[in-house]
Amino acid sequence: MRIKALGDATGVDVETIRYYEKTGLLQAPARSHNGYRDYGAAHLERLSFIRHCRALDMPLSDIRRLLDFVDDPQRHGDDVDRLVEAQLARVQARLDSMHALERQLVELRSRCQGRHADGACGILDELVAAAHGEACACHPVPAKQGV
Template identity: 70%
Template sequence: MRIGALSQATGVDIETIRFYEKQGLLPGPARSDNGYRDYNHAHLERLAFIRHCRALDMSLADIAQLLACVDQPGANPDGVDRLIEQQLQRVQARLKSMQALEQQLVALRAQCDANHAQHACGILHELVSAAHGEACACHEPPAAASA
């Protein structure tokens, strides 16, 4: 199959497929007599594997390690477990960070009473204050400089 058909079958952009080839994640396909790339079912499966890993927000380096394990079954089974555990820890850390961000945005949103005709926007006031290094509703006050 040609690269367009592979792209359509996997939902992966053509340029991304070429990028994965250059990165060594996807082996280069055979070339037909007219010079077109000729992908086979193995390319389709490997690209679907890569796409699934990317959907799990795995880095290309991690995907390369997983593909090495796929290519050599049993070579490093502990590495797969460790890699997934590290990815889970990264996701959990991001979730914690996102929850803190949510709390900051909720605190900032609480500064708005939507009565802008009567007074200045409380959200903008808080953001400008923070830009000046002052305390704001969504962050802890800055630490005093030690003398």
């Protein structure tokens, strides 16, 4: 199959497929007599694997290691478990960060509910204060330690 068909079958952009080939994640396909790339079932399977790992937000370096384990299943040991544990830790850290962001936005939103008939807006006031380096509702100045 040609690159566009491979992309359609996997949901991966053609330029991304070319990038994966260039970086060695995806083996370069044979060329047909007219010079077009000719992808087979193995490319489809490998690209689908990569796509699934990317959907889990795994970095390409980890995907490369997982592919090495797929290519040589005898050598994986506990490495696969460690890769997944590390990814889970990254996801949990991002979730914590997103929850903190949510709290900051809720606090900011609470500064200004409804219409602004008098032209004053608590949200804008807070954002302007932050732009001046002052504490704001979403980023209070931390208490100094040891003082």
